[in-house]
Amino acid sequence: MMNSLQRLNNLLQGKPVDRVPNFDIFMTRAAHHIGVPLSQYYLDHRVLCQANLAVMQDFELDIVQAISDPYREAADMGLEVEFPHDNLPLNRTPLIVEPDDLKNIHFPVKDFGPRMTDRLEGIRAMHQQVGDEVPVMGWVEGALAEAADLRGVTNVMKDLVKRPAWLKDLLEKCAEVEISFACAQIEAGAHIIGLGDAVASLISPRMYREFALPYEQRIFDAIKAKGGIPRLHICGNTTHLLKDIAQSRAEIVDIDSLVDMYQAVSTLDGMLVCGNLNPVSIFLQGTTDQVREGIFANASAGAHSWISAGGCEIPDQTPVENLHAQSQALRELGWRPA
Numbered sequence: 001m002m003n004s005l006q007r008l009n010n011l012l013q014g015k016p017v018d019r020v021p022n023f024d025i026f027m028t029r030a031a032h033h034i035g036v037p038l039s040q041y042y043l044d045h046r047v048l049c050q051a052n053l054a055v056m057q058d059f060e061l062d063i064v065q066a067i068s069d070p071y072r073e074a075a076d077m078g079l080e081v082e083f084p085h086d087n088l089p090l091n092r093t094p095l096i097v098e099p100d101d102l103k104n105i106h107f108p109v110k111d112f113g114p115r116m117t118d119r120l121e122g123i124r125a126m127h128q129q130v131g132d133e134v135p136v137m138g139w140v141e142g143a144l145a146e147a148a149d150l151r152g153v154t155n156v157m158k159d160l161v162k163r164p165a166w167l168k169d170l171l172e173k174c175a176e177v178e179i180s181f182a183c184a185q186i187e188a189g190a191h192i193i194g195l196g197d198a199v200a201s202l203i204s205p206r207m208y209r210e211f212a213l214p215y216e217q218r219i220f221d222a223i224k225a226k227g228g229i230p231r232l233h234i235c236g237n238t239t240h241l242l243k244d245i246a247q248s249r250a251e252i253v254d255i256d257s258l259v260d261m262y263q264a265v266s267t268l269d270g271m272l273v274c275g276n277l278n279p280v281s282i283f284l285q286g287t288t289d290q291v292r293e294g295i296f297a298n299a300s301a302g303a304h305s306w307i308s309a310g311g312c313e314i315p316d317q318t319p320v321e322n323l324h325a326q327s328q329a330l331r332e333l334g335w336r337p338a
Helices: 004-012 028-033 038-043 045-058 072-077 099-104 114-130 143-151 153-162 164-188 198-202 205-211 213-225 239-245 261-267 279-284 288-305 320-333
Strands: 136-141 192-196 229-233 252-254 272-277 306-310
Touching (some): 072 136, 114 136, 136 143, 143 198, 153 198, 164 192, 205 213, 279 288
Parallel strands (some): 272 306
């Protein structure tokens, strides 16, 4: 029987596996699975580690992950983030309100602040527990997503048109932070680095090629050079971007439930496609039969290029029975030839 890291490496190398890996993303559901408030999950790497080890074991995941919220880098740049006791983190005021504010921002390329350091400590703790048996996944923001965290999505959408040269200056600085942070996470024990660039789903292919793709490529090149596995995560409908995502140099690409699995696998030739069961209508609100049917449909469309996961984060209060139905269906599928 293979361990989880062997399953992943075999898929990456086009070799057979004993079963398809389960790469569900857990955040809120992980915290509440062990009965802790979200503020502790976000702010204490020991809780982050405990929660993710618990869901890995209880739901037969093939990954343990240090993903939590998108504000770690931004907070260490000076963004004011509120952490309600048991709710999602909040930012009420952009850090960069006017373009001239860029001159006053500290971009932590080496001297990471407390929130970035906390993620590194979480990765060290996870790797100490699982070693090289289970992939440990770190996380960074894409340059465009980071710009949106610092400036606000609406302002960045305007910047794409009104001040593209200035926006590229910001993206350059963000990319350098993400490269440094990604490499530090690999040094801490991460096998995979996920990159979240959700805002990219809102722009055209031309804008994606100009304002997102080059920075994703640079970050992924640095991850590969450091010995890590790059994973691209863009929430929403990315059908219009698939041909360009194929040039991102990611090795794993997450696709949301709005994207057709067969089309994604066909377009992203040579990449592993991860997804794409609807997190709400199937995992949260659906039946165990619907989960199983979705798994078998994905297996048929994804063939040997598929990793099982929800289209995005597993929602809070997702029934335990549905999560067990996923792992049971993957066991029934069994051996997958290359």
